[in-house]
Amino acid sequence: MDNKDRRLLESFNRLTEEELEQTFTEAEAIFAGSRREYEKTKAPEELGQVVRQAVAEGGGTMYNGDRNNSKKAAPNNRRNRKRRKGRSFGKLIAGAAAAVVVCFTLALNTSEVFAKAAGELALIGPIAQVLTFRSYEEEKEDYTLKAEIPQIEADEEQISEEAAGAVLDANEEIQKKIEEYSAQAEQHIQDYKDAFLATGGTEEEFAQKDIRVDVSYDVKSQTDAYVSFVITANENWSNAYGVQYFYNISLEDGRTLTLADVLGEDYIAKADAAIKEQMQEQMASDENTYYFTEEEGGFTTIGEFPNFYINENGNPVIVFAKYEVAPGSMGTPEFEISK
């Protein structure tokens, strides 16, 4: 305690309760002006949305008093720094729709590879003769990165230069996305660790958490004409950072298929109507299902470039990010649109 603080304490001790009360009351004058401005502070419009999402994520009840929470248990993992969807989560997804794949000889992972395995799935389109995947694991200081990434290998002699270029570009993009995701994950984990240590945790305890970053994929369908797959990336300590990337690749020319290719020119109107109808049906038949209304920031339109994959029936399936159209307990809602 320095001299100033000592003098303050002494003067504090000399005051009677009444004098102290009076000091507190008189001091209101100091704050009066600033207090009026404080009360006029307008919250950004996003506030309602942010609170609503956080309530849904925290497992709170909000839409209706008698809806119970049996579907979603409160998550066990402690979160230290959640990012709102609008700032990073959503951005990643929005940028994720395009392109694909791979290598003629390009090595996918240039950093140290601890384990590497390759599997093969037979494909017979002119471009891709084989869809392979690479799997690798990297031990970082605070976490383990485990990735399984698909790639299309083509016979260079059988395809046009243009198609080969499309395949290469796409391949690089996929690699870039994994790197971006990994860099962000590293930052999240560092924040988490800082907060964990700052609140009394030890390095050893942190290491025991066995934090992992997983990148995996799921082939949704494949024909002579196209392959459709989804890459999923997440961090095992938090479910706030899950991301999906969607790839629908023509095996004829290496091009990325758009929803218009699958559903026709009026694909937006068609999909919008189908999704609205399915949402209503689901809510009517299952009381645990809830989609945000338009006023709550819910679904209005898929927009020009929605995330989708093609299922075994050859139908596109539109996928929404968590919170985009429904509370977090609904996960990532999917809607199959019949052609």
Added chain:
Amino acid sequence: MGRDSRQVITDYIINHQEKFYRLALSYVRNPQDALDVVQNAVVRALEAAASLRNPDAVKTWFYRIIVNESISYIRRSQREYAKDPSLFPEEGYEEPGYEGESDIMEHIRRLPAEIQTVVLLRYYEDLTLKEISEVTQSKLSTVKYRLYTGIRKLEQSLRRGKEDHDG
């Protein structure tokens, strides 16, 4: 009880969200950061709903969460600034959330966090000293001393600010 306390918490938060946003903003200054703080606090509150044994205490219980979240948010960003000083807002940088704000709030921000908290809760959020002692989990006499210290320090710092300004 579990569901009821969640409902109590949710209703309370929804009804007072603007207040909590403002309080968070007075700590972190930046509207985006304040939204982050509110979001973190809400998730944390609902995850810890079981620890709210008495629903009547939801006010001081949630204030405690938002205050702690705000302070730890500042400390985290200060560590980031320490690592990379270029992230630090420039001198004279004014946030749109507080345009035209009289600089008293700026003086309050320079107080130590525990003093800043009692000043904000007493003069901006109208909490009673007893409520503040629950929020900060400190003795009533400690709250009084901190508030007294805060007022005196602010008076000094305002006086100094004025002298600097006048020449």
